[in-house]
Amino acid sequence: MLVEDKPGVLARVAGLFARRGFNVESLAVGPTEIPEVSRMTIVVNLEDQPLAQVIQQLDKLIDVIAIEELSVQAGIERELILVKIQVKERDRTALKQSINPNICRVVDESDSMLTIEAAATPFEIKQLLSRLSEFGVAELVQSGVVAIGRGPAALNEKLRTGAEN
Amino acid sequence: MTEKLTGAQVLIRSLEQAQAEVVFGIPGGAILPAYDPLMDSSKLRHILVRHEQAAGHAASGYAWASGRVGVCMATSGPGATNLVTPLADAHMDSIPVVAITGQVPSPAIGTDAFQEADIRGITFPITKHNYLVTDPHEIPRAVAEAFYIASTGRPGPVLVDISKDALQAETTWWWPTEIKLRGYRPHRSASDQAVADAVELILSAKKPVLYVGGGIIKASATNELLEMANLTGIPVVTTLMARGAVPDSHPSHLGMPGMHGTVAAVGALQQSDLLIALGARFDDRVTGKLSTFAPNAKVIHLDIDPAEIGKNRAADVALVGDAKQTISRLNAEFSKQLKNGRTIDQAAWWQSLNRLRDTYPLGYDDPHDGSLSPQYVIQRLGELAGPDAIYTAGVGQHQMWAAQFIKYERPNTWLNSGGLGTMGYAVPAAMGAKVAKPNNPVWAIDGDGCFQMTNQELATCTINEIPIKVAVINNNSLGMVRQWQTLFYNERYSQTDLHSHSFPDFVKLAEAYGAYGLRCDSAEQVDGTIEKAMAMDDAPVVIDFMVHQDAMVWPMVAAGTSNSDIKVARDMAPVWDRED
Secondary structure (H helix, E strand, C coil): EEEEEECCCHHHHHHHHHCCCEEEEEEEEECCCCCCCEEEEEHHHHHHCHHHHHHHHHHHHHHHEEEEECCCCEEEEEEEEEEEEEEEEHHHHHHHCCCCCEEEEEEEECCCCCEEEEEEEEHHHHHHHHHHCCCCCEEECCCCEEEEEECCCHHHHHHHHHHCC | CEEEEEHHHHHHHHHHHHHCCEEEEEECHHHHHHHHHHHHHCCCCCECCCCCCHHHHHHHHHHHCCCEEEEEEEECCCHHCCCHHHHHHHHHCCCCCEEEEEEECHHCCCCCCCCCHHHHHCCCCCCCCEEEECCCHHHHHHHHHHHHHCCCCCCEEEEEEEEEEHCCCCCCCCCCCCCCCCCCCCCCCCHHHHHHHHHHHHHHCEEEEEEEECHHHCCHHHHHHHHHHHHHHCCCCEHHCCCCCCCCCCCCCCCCCCCCCHHHHHHHHCCCEEEEECCCCHHHHHEEEEEEEECCCCEEEEEEEEHHHHCCCCEEEEEEECHHHHHHHHHHHHHHHHHHHCCCCCCCHHHHHHHHHCCCCCCCCCCCCCCHHHHHHHHHHHHHHCCCCEEEEEECHHHHHHHCCCCCCEEEEEEEECCCCCCCHHHHHHHHHHHCCCCCEEEEEEEHHHHHHHHCHHHHHHHHCCCCEEEEEECCCCCHHHHHHHHHHHCCCCEEEECCCCCCHHHHHHHHHCCEEECCCCCCHHHHHHHHHHHHCCCEEEEEEECCCCCCCEEEEECEEEEECCCCCEEEEECCCCCC
């Protein structure tokens, strides 16, 4: 979702979800290729509400410029985690060997602790965390999902066509 | 050299440029800079109200009666929070209102300063959009956008909060030549295919109903609607927000649907096989228990707001667009199909509806003790004041009776708080309507409970020569709540007795405010009292109609139950099907 980079936009979006009873699983906000436009990736849990209603209500917010629905198949999704593992000396090598180097790396190391960074799909992150829990997770920080559509189309095309209306 | 102005001067000039003519408001610390140049404006008439809530409702009443954007103004903190109720009200009923509020100086924002309230944050969910302006150069843009957003698409309230330092700082004048809002696309149009599909559904329906909501009045689509009703012969129901969208005297009009609708209107929706919803939103007060609402009906849903489509009831054909234009297209397509030899036969449908209409007309029983019937008062008021008058109402029994027993022949003559259900709406809304339409009589039909929430505005009306007329339907209690206690709480009247047959003395109260005060407590006096009030045009008039306490609003669909379980009186259900 592309939004105006203005104060209060996040509050408007979050407030809408709260007030209409839409469940948010995760929300990530950041800058985009366009100045003054931010992008939000929102993962919604649709047990009670049809997605069309969620999208239409969001689209009514004046500061929301463009919305695109990305299914798991249509989008590329990534989550970022930083996780501290309390590790005994004898487990250290085993731990390092057990993590997939394509998505993980050790970013900080001390006598009793190993900090691992991983960026991967939500499914891979879930698997990784389950493996790491065997060693003992001391601290975990996890970002919301960010996602982008597959193929040549870009969400900012909607912004340009929207501006012409 | 470019002219230097203060932000406050720019604000006033922006309001003038946006073609505001009237501002209802109250000054205070943070908005004070704006009131200085306001004093010099020859284009803006400011009406000093007695409570900010009234400023908001007056702006709504003005907007509704005039078709223009209503403007209200208040200071920061409590001034702004007093606008919360009317903004929420305008949001629910889609009324174009712009609220200007002062905010504490920008360096003090966030410090819990004196009279600071985050009114922008507070009003996120109850405005169509809102602004916090701290740069004086941004004032014209915010005002221009606010008026544009308020009045286009589905109308609604917009708040512009301006910090005191922005009002005081010097800047230069400019005015945006075009509005650029890339996230706002109010101009939508239904596809030709959707229009054709809708007409196909209409032609194949056996029991269609035109379910008409307030959007038709807002879109000024009443002529097109009338053409549609005449062209198709389809029965029409008008919701609380749409009373007057087709004349009540029109032969196809079945009355108001919903919790206190006519049996014919409620029955038509329930038995329908095609609902043609026009600017209506399937509100719970219309549908009753949603899962049992019009169970056999397909739905054509026309609305300017795409989020209304499928919100409460799935649509078989969605027509997102302006009602005036879209109904014209439907009419044209329908006419084309008639020329092609297609027909629509509703004889059997009308026969069944006419039976309902004839068997269960709106009515009431006179009180056994000979005391005054509230329905009679309202009915006579409608007959004497006529269809040229503008009627406003508060919320409760009197509102429902005014919706039922006054015959509306024109749009924008019935103003009430439909969505939010705001007690106290009638007097300030009548004040706003009278300012907009000084040549039309404006009657506030109010309850004794409602009247005591906003009657301080009689002072405003007297002083500013706004001669509204107030009919207080005084049943000594919070009547609708009392009715529910009668029906659902074993007649245990907890906290609904207002003693307003005794205190205050509404006649003396009116006189204290410089208004005329009249009292009426018998049927014989009703016409004479109303006629006397109609002749008094140099000051506001208040009539205290002392009516029976136990009168109830019927028909009624109890909250949360099916429309099919409507009662025409206590424990009396209509007979739906009769095998002839």
